[in-house]
Amino acid sequence: MEFTKQNVLNWMHDNIEQFLSVNTDDVYTTAMAEAAADSFEQAEQPGPLDDSDHWIWDAAHEVAEFIDKSRSEDDGCFMDSDD
Numbered sequence: 359m360e361f362t363k364q365n366v367l368n369w370m371h372d373n374i375e376q377f378l379s380v381n382t383d384d385v386y387t388t389a390m391a392e393a394a395a396d397s398f399e400q401a402e403q404p405g406p407l408d409d410s411d412h413w414i415w416d417a418a419h420e421v422a423e424f425i426d427k428s429r430s431e432d433d434g435c436f437m438d439s440d441d
Contacts, residue, residue, distance in 0.1 A: 361398040363413050369394050370421040383429065385422035391415055 359365050370390055377390040391414050395401045406412040 359398065361400055363417055366394050366398065366414060366417050367421065369397055370417060371424075374421060374425060378425075385418075385425055387415075387418035387422050390421070391418040394418070 359369075373390070373393070374385070376393070377386045378384070379386065392401065392407060394417070395405065395407050395414060400406050400414075406414045
């Protein structure tokens with residue numbers, strides 16, 4: 359698969375459960391970016407992991423924010439149904 363932001367975002371969404379903290383439900387964005395780079399054979403140096411401005415880091419944060427927002431909306435739905 360080609361190393362594009364959209365493909366990496368799709369991979370991250372598909373594999374998000376591997377990067378969720380069991381205790382806090384936080385997303386381990388660094389581990390997710392590293393695993394994605396490895397999956398797309400981009401983990402070798404020099405590569406995207408060595409560039410703090412590379413979009414792979416933003417992609418991991420975008421996925422984490424999406425998951426957090428989805429959870430917040432779900433929590434609201436559950437709260438509304440209890441009222």
